[in-house]
Amino acid sequence: MSLSPAFLDELRARTSLSALVGKTVKLHKAGREHKGCCPFHNEKTPSFYVNDDKGFYHCFGCSAHGDAIRWMTDQRGLPFIDAVKELAQAAGLDMPAMDKRAAAKAERTKGLVEAMADAAAFFTEQLHGLGGQDARRMLERRGVSAETAKAFGMGFAPDSRRALRTALAEYGDAMLVEAGLLIQVEGKEPYDRFRGRLMIPIRDARGRVIAFGGRILDQGEPKYLNSPDTPLFDKGRTLYNLDRAAPAARKSGRLLVVEGYMDVIALAQAGIHEAVAPLGTALTEHQLERLWRMVEVPVLCFDGDGAGQKAAVRAAHRALPMLAPGRSLRFVTLPAGQDPDDLVKSGGAGAMEALLAATEPLVDRVWAHELAAEPLDTPEQRAGLKRRLGELAATIADPAVRSEYQAEFRRRFDAHFLPQRKPFRPMGNGRQPWRPPVPVTEDAKALRAAGIDRVLAKAVLAGLIRHPAEIARHMEVLGSLRLADGALGRLFEAVVDVALEDAGGSHGALDSGRLVTILARSGFEGIASDLLRADAMPYSFTMAGGDPARAREDLDEAIAILIARPEVDAQLAAATRAMQARFTDEAFERQVALVKERQALEMRLANLCQAHEDARALGSEGN
Structure with a gap:
């Protein structure tokens, strides 16, 4: 056409x-x-x-x-x-005429669609008949309600080689074989593909039945049997439940990818309707594209066992070449031995929502997998890790995203393996030894070393240069911080060193101008001047000529946020891991409380910016 x-x-x-x-x-x-x-x-x-x-x-x-x-x-x-x-x-427009070959294909497709719809109706009828008793009992054991079974069109294939063939005889054996409903063996009569199985229709984006998945009722292999590829069905391009999940995903703004039919069905019964599943294969490029057409960052919720986690890594590697600005994946790690079906049965929708509140970005999943892939005790092994990370980043087609991944992998590698200088530990007032702010966990120390908020750290550093008298007041806290490597980190240590040397001399009070002059002699004039630009930072303590009392108060608040945020992040990560290992109401409440605490810190920081803007607006009106 x-x-x-x-x-x-x-x-x-x-x-x-x-x-x-x-x-x-x-x-x-x-x-x-x-x-x-x-x-x-x-x-x-x-x-x-x-x-x-x-x-x-x-x-x-x-x-x-x-x-x-x-x-x-x-x-x-x-x-x-x-x-x-x-x-x-x-x-009211007529479609352009098709050539004979296309017309014949369209007519054949129409017949296949009708045959699949009639097969679905047949299986549903069998589920509710006398022969479907065992299948209904299985649904009861799995906790699938009659309403849910009806919504998903579930059915039952009798344990017979001719039941469906006889019921759909009007279509002819050739069409039923082409639809994947019968199996044709050369020299023998065709027979029903699905026998003695719970039947789950697979629909396309328009809601038409295009294939089936059949689950064995008792013991046997294969546990799940899918339709073969047909003119209607390409399992590498199809996602189970796409027709129902797409509108739900657009409404909620998220899309979950789980491993199997029953996970999708269990989540829907629990009220989470935006879930799809691949059909017995790893996620393909076509399926990823379908996901990204609905949301920018789908969430992969694969089983917590080894096979599920391997599938998640395969999906991550397959997605890397296709990443684009704003387009990625996130991951949920389910408790060991559990799938989404188990999780919502034991903890309800709340258990799943708790995990979805703490998803893991794609870069974290790739980094963690490569870090754990091989021993890293020797220089050669560490070089191997660096090479693998570089090769993975190089597969990303988008140059901007590729550059970001290369830089991120380098930063993480350096933070993990390069030797770290010992933290600065002054003696405080000369009588009591310095003590770090409490509590400080090992995770928080790691976050301070590699994950400190550089934007806020630059603002604090600018405030200290603008108000050098505050350095002594915060010496204990500042000594516990370790900024990222680079010019900013070196300037930070130089500011502290100057303040310490000046405190032991007889030069009088250290003011901003003299501090900048001393820093300039050590080659820091450019970066210090940039930090002190009038438009560089939206805080009262970085501006010249402001209220000193207000600047001191706001600088205290900024430093408090700077040192508290890594601690909260570390505790939140630990709480999330604990809940993933074993969901309890207490663990869930702990995680929620820490999320709220993290949000409160963000609000405090936003209030600092807003207070400065309000003060500047009032000053403009006064002028």
């Missing part, structure tokens, strides 16, 4: 885009346009606009943009040709 530009333009012209979009999005008239909340990301203030005159929609929040056809493919999840057909039918 050939779709000319003229035909597609006519189709767009005949389609009222606001009416099409308005079927699923509440729109309000706004001048010559319509506006509403964007269906492609969560928002409370409308930033999504539809323009009928120009025939496009656009979101100023997430940049979603397209015409009527794009709406059908991105929002409805339809293949391009199906989107065109549906729009053409609604607009």
Whole structure:
């Protein structure tokens, strides 16, 4: 079939885009346009606009943009040709004529779709008949309600070689073999592929049954049997539950990928509807692309056993070449020996939500796997790790993302293996030995060494240069901090050294100008001047000519946040690991409390910026 530009333009012209979009999005008239909340990301203030005159929609929040056809493919999840057909039918346009070969293929496909629909109806009928008693008992044991079984169209294939063949005899053996419902062995009569199994229909994005998965009721192999690839079904391009998960994912802004049918079904029964599953194979490039068409960062929730974690790493490696700015994966590590089905049965939806609140980014999963892949005791082994990380980063096609991964892997490698200088430990007031702020965990020390907030650290350093008298007040805290390597770290140590030397001399009070002069002699004039630029930092303590009392108070607050955040991050990571190992109400409450504490620190930091902006605005009004 050939779709000319003229035909597609006519189709767009005949389609009222606001009416099409308005079927699923509440729109309000706004001048010559319509506006509403964007269906492609969560928002409370409308930033999504539809323009009928120009025939496009656009979101100023997430940049979603397209015409009527794009709406059908991105929002409805339809293949391009199906989107065109549906729009053409609604607009009263005849599709261009197909050649004979294409017409025959379309007719055959239509027959296959009808055969699969009738097979699904047959299996459902058998589930509720006398022969389906064992299958119904299995569903009861698995905790699958009758409502859930109905929603997913579950059925039962009798333990017979001819039951389905006889029921669908009108389609003929050839079509049923092509649909994957019968098995043809040369020289013998075809027979039913699925026998004595709980049947789970597999649907395409339009909700049409295109294949089946069958689970054995008792012992036997294979435990799960899927339809073979057919003209309707390509398992490497299909995701189970895509038709139901796509609208739920657009509403929630997230999409989960689990390992199997029963995980999807259990999550849906628990109220988590935005889950899909590959069909017995590792995630393919085509499946990843389908995921990214719905959300930018899908969450992989594979089983906590070794096989599940290997599948997660394979998915991470396969995704690397396809990464783009904003497009990635996150991971959930389930408790050992549990899958999502087990988790929601024992802990309900809350147990799953708790894990989803602490997902792991793709870069963390790749780093952790390579770090644990081989011993790292010798220089050769460490060089091997560096080479593997470099090779993985090099597979990323997008140059910006590739550069970020290369830099991130280098930073982590250096932080993990390079020797660290001993922390600065002054004697305080000369009588009591210095003690670090309490409590300091080993994880917090690691975070301070490699994960300290550089932006906030630069602001604190600028504040100390602007107000040198504060260095002595915070000497104990500052001595416990270890900034990242580089010019900023060297300047930090130089500032502390100057303050210590000056405190032992007879030069009088150390002021900002003299401190900058001393730093300039050591080659720090440029970076110190940059830190003290009037527009460099949005804090009162980094600005010249402000209220000294307010600057001192705000600097105290910034330093408190700087040293508290790594401790909270470490405790949150430990609480998350504990809950993943064993979910309890106490562990969940601990994690929630730490998440709130982390958010409170972020709010305190935001308040520092806002207070400065308010003060500057008042000063401008006074002038």
